[in-house]
Amino acid sequence: MRRFFSPRQLAHAPALELHNGGFVPYAEVPARAAMILAAIGGAAEPVDAGMAPIEAVHHADYLAFLREAPGLWRAAGRSGDAIPYAFPVVGRRPLRLHRIDALLGRYGFDATTPLTPDTWDTAYWSAQTALAATGAVLGGERTAFALCRPPGHHAGADYCGGYCHLNVAAIAAQAARDAGVARVTVLDIDYHHGNGTQDIFWDRGDVFYASVHADPATDYPFYWGHADERGEGAGEGATLNLPLSHGTTLDEFRRAQGEALAAIAAFGPGLLVVSFGADTWEGDPISRFALKTADYALLARDIAACGWPTVIVMEGGYAVDALGANVASFLGGFSPRG
Template sequence: MLTIYSEEHRYQDGKAELIDGQLLPPFEMPRRAEMVLERVRAVGLGDILAPQDFGLAPLEAVHDARYLAFLAAAWGDWVKSGREHDALPLNWQIRGMRALEPESIDGKLSYFSFDAGTPIMSGTWRAAQASANVALTGAARVKEGARGVFSLCRPPGHHAAEDYYGGYCFLNNAAIAAQWLRDHGAAKVALLDIDYHHGNGTQSIFYDRPDVFFASLHGHPKQEFPFFLGYEDETGEGSGEGANANFPLEWGTGFERWFGALQEAARRIRTFGAEALVISLGVDTYKDDPISHFTLDSDDYLQIGRTIAGLGLPTLFVMEGGYAVEEIGVNAVNVLTGFEEAS
């Protein structure tokens, strides 16, 4: 299997995130991608290629132009305000407040974000663009006929919506890739999110669309971040009704129950009739992940890969979460090797 990877992910290297009531070193760190790449090489998964540059057009097909302009200018505006440490938001527009974009950088950070765990720094925009290009390059290879491609994206993307960031995500790599596949000939695309956390950004981008089916297996929003999306009754709206499926699972979920949800999601994807499949590949479902509460083991990821292969679709794997850093490479690559074995 071909892997797409960019060294530019290292330009996103935050000093602190607000979590558990403290400013702590981010769980989302460059070493995550490095460990996955090391495992790709160790098992001889296949060639590793640098991404092409697709420009802004594929990003603009998914994200709001004002939001992209904010991301491109945010660090410069932050430094102009007299600060050179990582930029984090101050407060959020919430019930009863007006949804108007402020002029000051503090206001913009708050307006375009939904958490304080996603620091912006000098290299954020560069790293985020490179990550999107990693996903797009993988999508292009799938269009050219590859059975499966691994886009080793970092920063991740599935929490980023049309016009806001959070959850370590700035550009929604999986959504950008899915839209690119639609724009280049696939009549229907399915997007399966197996990260521990709900892909709120991906859901919101495609929620009223009948041409992109989104399914997510995740920690139940009554217990788990991002809390405010991911319930079972969110099934799409308008012409997209029925093209969204959530499988929220409570803390302590093990592989048997999780796998049952995966099988149902796979059944829904078959019924949908997709021509291509994008996987938001998070392995923070692992039993020892420091910020998650499922109990999957490393060998379980082999079966996940085999099941995905059973769908028989051209498949793009887009890296998302996974914060047990020493095991992330084994777990992520187990999905890919399981897929290869069954293809």
């Protein structure tokens, strides 16, 4: 399996995030990627595919915000990382405000996703990693892995959140569509629902989004991922959410994933994008499922058995010491010997 990663994805390193009522060390650390690289034997540098595939998914004003926000933060006399504290509620007027604090709330939906001077470049190369893996599969590889860091599935077309700035799964899916693949599916098996991916494709019938995740009645991102969310307009029926309860083990997760795979098969994709998160592992510090390291190989085998060309993009997983083994187990399930 071809694997892609750029060392430039290590630069983004915020100090703190707001969690459970207090500021704590940022969980999406560069060491996550380093541990995965060590476990999988390295990865190839992606070629720069430019801005066009990113602009095909994200709004121009949002991309400008990501590039400019750290400078605006410092111009306002602030030190440290840029973190929002005020958010517009639904129904507020779309005012054209310019103060950095207003922009941070306008383009973000939580206080767990600080911006640093390195955020844009790091997120840009995370997207290029996803595009490189997509290009490899479009070029004939059966499966390719993008070690995306930072992750992406919480980022919408015009907002960031959940450690995510550019939606790497959506960028990969759209790139496949633009390359001529008529029907693309995203299978999201991170602990948390990929609200950004769902939003991006919500009213489209050419990209099917299926997610197995923790019940948003109890877990982040709360406002998306409920079972009755099915898409709208041309996208009605092209969204499938399968929320699970705390303590979920392999049997229940595998059953839900099987339901998702059956729906994907009925959709008939020409390419599958897997948003893979290892935060479903039993020891993850911010999640409450109970999958074991060996379980990931079984889940991967079930996906591989469907036979679709597959791009795997890395999402969550915050038990840093175990992360490499969990990812290696998942990738191993796609190999003939896995």
